[in-house]
Amino acid sequence: MRYVRVVxxxxxxxxxxxxxxxxxxxxxxxxxNRRLVPLLTTSVFLEYEDVLLRAEQRLATGMxxxxxxxxxxxxxxxxxxxxxxxxxxxxxxxADDEMILEAAVNGGADALIAHNVxxxxxxxxxxxxxxxxxxxxxxxxxx
Numbered sequence: 007m008r009y010v011r012v013v014x015x016x017x018x019x020x021x022x023x024x025x026x027x028x029x030x031x032x033x034x035x036x037x038x039n040r041r042l043v044p045l046l047t048t049s050v051f052l053e054y055e056d057v058l059l060r061a062e063q064r065l066a067t068g069m070x071x072x073x074x075x076x077x078x079x080x081x082x083x084x085x086x087x088x089x090x091x092x093x094x095x096x097x098x099x100x101a102d103d104e105m106i107l108e109a110a111v112n113g114g115a116d117a118l119i120a121h122n123v124x125x126x127x128x129x130x131x132x133x134x135x136x137x138x139x140x141x142x143x144x145x146x147x148x149x
Contacts, residue, residue: 010147011043011086013050013110015103015120016057018140023058023067023077029140033119036147037084045113046085049105054078088113110135119143 014033021030036042057063058074069077090112103122107129110118117136120126126137138146 010041010116011045011113012143013045013106013113013115013118015106015118015122016050016053017121018119019054019081020057020063020067021121021140023069029144030121032144033140037081040084044081044085045088045109045115046082047088047090047105047109047112049090050109051078051082053102053105054081086113107133107135117143117146 012033014037018030018033021028022034023031025031033042037044055074055078058067058069058078059071064070064074067073088109090108103120103125106118106120107126109115111133115135117138118126118130119138119140121139123137123139123142126135129135130137
């Protein structure tokens with residue numbers, strides 16, 4: 007079995023925890039089942055933690071702080087750590103997305119999965135990186 011190494015934008019994590027019906031949740035399930043390997047830098051992990059611990063996110067997901075810690079621990083145990091040796095900034099209009107791009111480029115990701123794919127398209131071309139929305143990614147995996 008070939009493991010696919012991916013970088014997951016924070017919005018995918020949030021959407022996947024908010025609803026069990028969508029493609030984002032399916033991606034989280036594939037990670038939990040070890041069919042996908044998320045690539046993770048320290049800054050990306052801290053971003054996930056910051057967003058998931060916000061009161062409005064915990065209310066929307068129904069997760070306690072302890073639940074968030076458990077989820078992040080499980081996610082990190084499934085992940086491959088990536089050291090950032092090169093910073094490619096600035097490449098994107100949204101500075102908050104730069105750390106996601108850096109994780110993908112430095113980690114040699116097979117794909118970057120995001121809802122805002124258009125924000126990554128120019129940089130994806132420069133770095134020959136596949137940037138896909140969750141549904142597109144799942145379709146590609148089925149091929």
